[in-house]
Amino acid sequence: MILIGERINGMFKDIREGILNKNPEPIRHWAKRQMESGAHYLDVNTGPTVEAKDQPAIMEWLVNICNEAAALPCCVDSTNPDAIEAGCAANKHGKVMINSTHADQWKMDLFLPMAAKYNAAIIGLAMNESGVPKSASDRAALAMELVVNADAHGIPMEDLYIDPLMLPCNVAQEHGIEVLEAIRQIKALAPGVRTTMGLSNASQRCTNRHLINRTFLIMSMAVGLDSAIADVDDSELVDAVAAANVLLNKDIYCDSFLKTFRQR
Amino acid sequence: MAVTIAKERWTSKVNELVLGAEPNAIKVGGDGTLPFLFFEGDMPNRPVVALEVCDMEPADWPDILKDAFAGVLGDPVAWAKKCVEYGADLVCLRLSSAHPDNKNASPEDCAKTAKAVADAINVPMIVIGCGVEEKDAEIMPAVGEALAGKVALLGCATPNNYKTITAACMVSGHSIIASSPLDIxxxxxxxxxxxxxxxxxxxxxxxPLVGALGYGIEYAYSIMERSRLGALTGDKMLAMPVICFVGQEAWKAKEAKASRDETPEWGDQARRAILWEVMTSTTFAQASGAIFVMRHPDSLKQFNAHVAKMMEPVKY
Structure with a gap:
């Protein structure tokens, strides 16, 4: 299970203030802390308050701070292609990840060559300009568009992370089961392709968010989820992932399994 | 039509373990593939063989074994030299005399023997205790200290005595054998x-405390293979080379011990006994064994011939 720490995002107040005041401290803090908590990637997002023209420079600044503070690759998260490219170029550890492309042809034509150029992994959202599909099979159909296009650009299947898009369970409750079925179908149709999701979406504006996130993550792992963008500061979530890795025979059991999962 | 060879891609490697000091150091492990699958990854070091030396004349060895070491059985130094003559990559000294039921030898005596053997040979050493956990914890610090600088492999550490043996290895620059009863x-x-x-x-x-052919070899094979798969997919806590104490197991099998008179249908005892040791070893080489502790010099020869063939590069 590849955990992508979600915390370095301008949507959070401390990160936003760090960006505005050019103070690297909160970014450094969360980079280190998420690494210690078991993250394999650091998601980096400037947030909506940064103007589009400033985003590439801010992204580069954020990635540089993360690189210094933690020996983890970054998951460069933006809708702005220039910001993504700046983040990819700045990443120093391991394989950078692009977050994300949609399944629209023009977006794939933009981001997939970029992924190839930087030897990056890339998250492909199973949606297009018509929005998030309702059914599992429509999600799987868009996932296959992503698979075919990534393959055409020579991107290895294990570098493509399909996100079937989970929606908040308080407003779009019927999507949960479709997402699970979509993961199953994607793994069956395109073995080798990886799957991921923005887990915290599942519990937006809900109470008991940790419980909802944790439950859905484990359900998703059971049907083939390989990765999640998640709150790794939630130690019960990380513990549950470590246990699920053992139960799914992905990690070999030992008494220290909670500890070894967090070591790299 | 060309055949496409299906290849696995592995993300990690087995650790490379260095035994002995320069210029006699040898390396084991370092594999980035399942054994001998050179088209999928590197296997930089071939499996190596240690011949076993006891610090006292072994009571339970059959004559076929004793004959190979006639004249040196009571003398660990001469015995070790004989092993090197026979072509052993390493010598494995077993400190049987430390056993309370044998001579209950002191840590100092054990250390003295180990030092004398190490000084007499130009191959790396493995030193194992008598198998009584508490006693081994007593003798290994002294043995480790006496062998400082020789970069030996000391054992066998169990959950009950690993602390002392680990400390001894750290202080004197040795490596450790971690034993667990066929349990990954x-x-x-x-x-x-x-x-x-x-x-x-x-x-x-x-x-992994392997058994011999006919005595649970399949189970040991599976454990070793699973452990190697773990290592190749990134489990650092299983990325260690595996040592197989084959000699002690093969030579206590009744197939090795029974004479031709007892079991005429099994054929010549010497041929059969050596084959038992060789077959057990080659099986474990295939399962990912890196260090093989054997007893008979002919087993070593046959095993090495097999390994040399297996190490030939493949064409695809």
Missing amino acids: NLAKQLNILITEMGLAGNRIAID
């Missing part, structure tokens, strides 16, 4: 405990 979970946990004390992962050899 316990093997992993013991490696964690040892590395938590500060001994690096590339200074541990896993001893």
Whole structure:
């Protein structure tokens, strides 16, 4: 299970203030802390308050701070292609990840060559300009568009992370089961392709968010989820992932399994 | 039509373990593939063989074994030299005399023997105790100190005595054998405990306590293979080379011990007994064994001939 720490995002107040005041401290803090908590990637997002023209420079600044503070690759998260490219170029550890492309042809034509150029992994959202599909099979159909296009650009299947898009369970409750079925179908149709999701979406504006996130993550792992963008500061979530890795025979059991999962 | 060879891609490697000091150092492990699958990854080091030396005349060895070491059985130094003559990559000294039921030899006596053997040979040493956990914990610090600078492999550490043996290895620059009874979970946990004390992962050899052909070899094979798959997919706590104490198992099998008179249908005892040791070893080489502790010099020869063939590069 590849955990992508979600915390370095301008949507959070401390990160936003760090960006505005050019103070690297909160970014450094969360980079280190998420690494210690078991993250394999650091998601980096400037947030909506940064103007589009400033985003590439801010992204580069954020990635540089993360690189210094933690020996983890970054998951460069933006809708702005220039910001993504700046983040990819700045990443120093391991394989950078692009977050994300949609399944629209023009977006794939933009981001997939970029992924190839930087030897990056890339998250492909199973949606297009018509929005998030309702059914599992429509999600799987868009996932296959992503698979075919990534393959055409020579991107290895294990570098493509399909996100079937989970929606908040308080407003779009019927999507949960479709997402699970979509993961199953994607793994069956395109073995080798990886799957991921923005887990915290599942519990937006809900109470008991940790419980909802944790439950859905484990359900998703059971049907083939390989990765999640998640709150790794939630130690019960990380513990549950470590246990699920053992139960799914992905990690070999030992008494220290909670500890070894967090070591790299 | 050309045949496409299906290839696995592995993300990690087995640790490379260095045994002995320069210029006599040898390396084991370092594999980035399942054994001998050179088209999928590197296998930089071939499996190596240690011949076993006891610090007292072994009571339970059959004549076929004793004959190969006639004249040196009571003398560990001469015996070790004989092993090197026979072509052993390493010598494995077993300190049987430390056993309370034998001579209950003191740590100092054990250390003296180990030092004398190490000084007499130009191959790396493995030193194992008498198998009584508490006693081995007593003797290994003294043995480790006496062998400082020789970069030996000391054992066998169990969950009950690993602390002292690990400390001895750290202080005197040796590596450790971590034993667990055919249990991958316990093997992993013991490696964690040892590395938590500060001994690096590339200074541990896993001893899965294998059985001989006909005595649960399939089970040992599966455990070793699973452990290797774990290592190749990134499990650092299983990425240690495996040591197989084949001699002690093969030579206690009734197929090795029974004479031709007892079992005429089994054929010549010497041929059969040596084959038993060789077949057990080659099977474990295929399962990912890296260090083989054997007893008969002919077994060593036959095993090496097999390994030389297996190490030939493949064409695809």
